[in-house]
Amino acid sequence: MLIAHREAGLDLALGDNAYKIIRPQSLEFISYPYEWCPSQLKDAALTTLEIQEQALAKGLWLKDASAFNIQFRRGRPLLIDTLSFAQRPPGEPWPAYRQFCQHFLAPLALMTLVDVRLGRLVRLDVDGVPLDLASRLLPRRSWLNFGLAVHLHLHARAQRRYADTAVEQRRAGRSMSDQGVLGLVQSLRGAVQRLKWQKQATPWGDYEQQHGYAGPDHEAKRRIVSDFLVASAPAQVWDLGANIGSFSRLASDRGIPTVAFDLDPDAVEANYRQVRERRESNLLPLLMDLANPSPSIGWSNAERDSLLARAPVEAVMALALVHHLCIGNNVPLAGLAEFMARLGKWLIVEWVPKQDPQVQRLLRNREDVFPDYDQAHFEAEFGRHFDLRQQQPIGGSGRVLYLMANRAPWTG
Amino acid sequence: MLKVGLGLVSEVGRNLLASGLLRPHTYLDPGSGSYLLQLLIAGLLGAALTVRLYWSRIKAFFVKRFGKGGDDEAE
Numbered sequence: 001m002l003i004a005h006r007e008a009g010l011d012l013a014l015g016d017n018a019y020k021i022i023r024p025q026s027l028e029f030i031s032y033p034y035e036w037c038p039s040q041l042k043d044a045a046l047t048t049l050e051i052q053e054q055a056l057a058k059g060l061w062l063k064d065a066s067a068f069n070i071q072f073r074r075g076r077p078l079l080i081d082t083l084s085f086a087q088r089p090p091g092e093p094w095p096a097y098r099q100f101c102q103h104f105l106a107p108l109a110l111m112t113l114v115d116v117r118l119g120r121l122v123r124l125d126v127d128g129v130p131l132d133l134a135s136r137l138l139p140r141r142s143w144l145n146f147g148l149a150v151h152l153h154l155h156a157r158a159q160r161r162y163a164d165t166a167v168e169q170r171r172a173g174r175s176m177s178d179q180g181v182l183g184l185v186q187s188l189r190g191a192v193q194r195l196k197w198q199k200q201a202t203p204w205g206d207y208e209q210q211h212g213y214a215g216p217d218h219e220a221k222r223r224i225v226s227d228f229l230v231a232s233a234p235a236q237v238w239d240l241g242a243n244i245g246s247f248s249r250l251a252s253d254r255g256i257p258t259v260a261f262d263l264d265p266d267a268v269e270a271n272y273r274q275v276r277e278r279r280e281s282n283l284l285p286l287l288m289d290l291a292n293p294s295p296s297i298g299w300s301n302a303e304r305d306s307l308l309a310r311a312p313v314e315a316v317m318a319l320a321l322v323h324h325l326c327i328g329n330n331v332p333l334a335g336l337a338e339f340m341a342r343l344g345k346w347l348i349v350e351w352v353p354k355q356d357p358q359v360q361r362l363l364r365n366r367e368d369v370f371p372d373y374d375q376a377h378f379e380a381e382f383g384r385h386f387d388l389r390q391q392q393p394i395g396g397s398g399r400v401l402y403l404m405a406n407r408a409p410w411t412g
Numbered sequence: 413m414l415k416v417g418l419g420l421v422s423e424v425g426r427n428l429l430a431s432g433l434l435r436p437h438t439y440l441d442p443g444s445g446s447y448l449l450q451l452l453i454a455g456l457l458g459a460a461l462t463v464r465l466y467w468s469r470i471k472a473f474f475v476k477r478f479g480k481g482g483d484d485e486a487e
Contacts, residue, residue, distance in 0.1 A: 097446050167444045181454070183458040
């Protein structure tokens, strides 16, 4: 649950008051709470509470409960801020209570009880969802849930009520017993555990069939992608538009650390549940809208990195994606090629021609303003940045898979 | 035990009412509210913890005494 570290020499200290220097294990990829599906946020919350409870048993506690302090490594949430531990002064309330509610309980309640898209709120407020906002957005029936009534609704009212209060005066000698703090943590855990996101229409298991992953072309595509992965032998992969991760697993099952990005929270949730069930250690599903990827945010625009700032990666897969960005989002082929060239060294990309039924669906209700959307322009634009190393048609579908190598020198 | 529990609940209830948590205010500095709310509810949550602990002991006692294939209840 806690990131591993080694002690390093005191010579690395910035000042002369250093007691010890620790060097944490480094992570392959940093993700942020606004990129997590509900179950990821929930697992991160439960991990934080479990650590808090174990710390309390030793007379310590977490002085922060930021969701940004949790990262996913080998499929499981991990606390990366080893310096969050502090000794618990007897009788004191938990200083990270507000942060826990803002970073975990409020967004999780909103995602599960109102709309999963409200998870995006944690991107707007870098210190979590303000509790008065969460309280206003939640349905009335959430007052009937004891945990939410106390930790969100009453908590929001307490914040307003005591906004201008000197705590010591108001406190009137009250203290918080060990039992009280433990009770608080267990109450938060109960509240988190009760929040379950149910997909409305169909059970999770049907997702794959429902999305038409079958047929001989699908098998052909899997074979070609596998061959390209063998040929490029990347150390990490980003799969863009990964859906539930069928193709991402061609990489991750080979032991390649893989991040599977998708725009659809249902797909990311289904993918993450599979990671948990299969105890997969090389796959990280994340929410990402590639037409509007995570920006750099926080103080000085430097606290949380944009997607591009977390690049480059050794290999990028973009399967059945080009038409969504070029036709669905009006991105010119030249712009897409340039974007891909900033992301990685190798590119496995699928060309989807205009006559493809999926492209025709995108064009069904709009004017075709894409005269340059053809294979020749695609090869020319991508050819400005990449060497087109291999290409393979996918059965008789008209779609073509390319393995491309970036011409820019590798800086990863 | 029960009496102590009820006493705590009513004390917390009085605290909450007296604190005026249900009245709206406009200014927001969230730190002190989070702090004071915990002091108000600590007794209740601590008591709930104790009750749960005792309840699981009582249940364990009876399951041990009378339960045969007691897996259902012991859950």
